[in-house]
C-alpha cells in the first residue's frame with residue numbers, strides 16, 4: 413500500500429436539527445471547529461491552515477478571513493472549497509496537498525449551516541437559472557429524477573432496487589442517536605409508498621435538509637502520530653468536475669466519480685473490493701446506485717442484485733454508510749458530504765461504538781456535488 | 796395538467812445581450828442556437844467562445860426543431876411555487892438533432908412517454924412568454 417499523504421487527526425460533528433432560530437452559520441462553525449481541535453488534542457494556535465465552504469447570503473465574500481477572525485486564527489493558508497457535496501472530501505485532499513507544499517502544517521476543514529424557517533430564494537444568474545428554470549426545472553430533485561429515469565431505462569433497474577438503498581440507510585441510522593431519522597426506520601414498502609416528488613423519485617429517496625456542522629483537522633502523518641488519537645491516513649484521492657447543469661452532463665448513467673475513484677484506488681494501490689467501509693455520498697438513492705457501479709463493485713445494471721447479495725449494516729460484508737448516510741442522518745447542506753469523512757474516521761479509529769464494523773483497515777469516501785457534477789474520492793486507511 | 800400555462804407566474808429567463816438572439820427567436824416560435832465556424836459543432840447554451848475549440852466565430856442558425864428524449868420526469872412537487880398550478884407536468888432532456896442537449900418542457904402526447912421518443916419543437920406560451928417547448932412525434 414502507498415505511503416500516507418497526510419492524516420486526519422481530529423473530527424467534530426454537530427447533531428443535526430431541522431431548523432435553527434437566530435443562530436448564525438459562523439456560530440455553528442465555531443462550535444464544530446472547537447470539537448475537532450479538542451478531539452485532535454491540539455491548541456487552537458496550532459491551526460495554521462483553514463479551508464471553508466461558500467456561505468450564500470451570510471458572508472458572500474472574504475469567507476476565510478471572516479472565519480479566521482471569528483476563531484482567532486491567523487492561518488498561513490486559507491481558502492474556500494466550493495465543490496458542493498464534494499467540498500468535504502475535496503478539503504481533505506487539498507489540506508494534505510497544502511501541507512506537502514509547505515504552505516502550512518495543520519489544517520482545519522470546516523463546513524456548517526444554519527437553517528432558518530424563511531430562507532430567501534437564491535438570486536442566481538447563471539445558465540441554469542436562464543435555461544432550465546423557465547421550463548419548470550428548479551432544484552436538484554428534478555435533476556436527479558432525470559438521472560434515475562435514465563438509469564432505469566438503460567439498466568432495467570426498478571423502483572424497488574432504489575428503495576432498498578433508502579431503507580438500508582434508515583436501518584443504519586437506528587444505531588446513530590444523532591441521526592435525524594433515529595427512531596424512525598422506513599422499509600422498502602414505506603419508501604415506495606411515500607409521495608412521488610418528481611417521477612421516478614419518491615420523497616424518502618431524498619435527503620432531509622437540516623442544520624448542522626462538520627469539521628476535521630488534517631496534519632502531516634508524522635505530526636498526527638504524536639497526537640491524542642490514532643491517525644487516519646489519506647492513502648489516495650481523485651477528483652473530477654465535468655459540468656453543472658444536468659442537461660450538459662456527458663453521461664446520465666455514469667459520473668465523474670468513476671475516474672475520481674479509479675485515481676484514488678490507483679494512488680493508494682487498493683481496489684474497491686478491499687474496502688472495509690463504503691462511505692458513499694447519498695443525496696439521493698440514484699447517487700449510490702451509480703457510485704456502486706462506477707466503483708466497479710457491481711457490473712452495470714447489477715446493482716439491485718448486488719444489494720440483495722450483500723448486508724450493508726455494520727455487521728455485514730459490505731458496510732455502507734454506517735452513520736445512516738445522509739438519507740438517514742440528514743443533510744446539513746455542504747457539511748453533509750463531510751459526514752461521510754467523519755464516519756469513516758470514527759470507524760477506522762475503532763470509535764464507532766455499537767455500530768463499529770469488524771475489520772476496519774480501509775474506507776472509501778466519496779463526495780458528489782450539484783448533479784453528479786463535482787466528484788472527489790478518498791481512500792482512507794487506519795493507523 | 797389542465798391549467799393555461801400562459802397564466803402561470805413562473806420565473807422567466809435572465810436574458811443578457813449575448814443570449815438575447817435565442818430568446819428573441821423563441822418569442823417568434825423559432826429555436827436558434829449557435830454554430831461554431833471553426834470546428835463545425837453546434838453549441839447550446841449560448842456562449843462568447845465555443846466550448847469545444849474555444850473559437851470565437853460563432854453564428855446563429857435556426858435548429859431543425861427535431862430532437863430525441865434522453866430522459867424525463869413528471870414533476871409532482873415543483874421546485875418553484877409558480878409551477879404548482881401546472882403540476883404534474885413533464886420536463887425532459889432533449890438531444891437536439893444538431894448535437895447539443897437542452898432541458899425543456901414536454902407537452903403531453905396521446906401515448907405514454909419513453910426515453911428515446913422522437914420530439915418536435917412546439918413553441919408554447921408559458922408564464923407570459925413563448926418558450927421552445929417540445930412534443931412527442933405521434934406515429
Ligand SMILES: [Zn+2]
Pocket residue numbers: 831832833834835836845846847848849850
Ligand atoms: Zn468550435
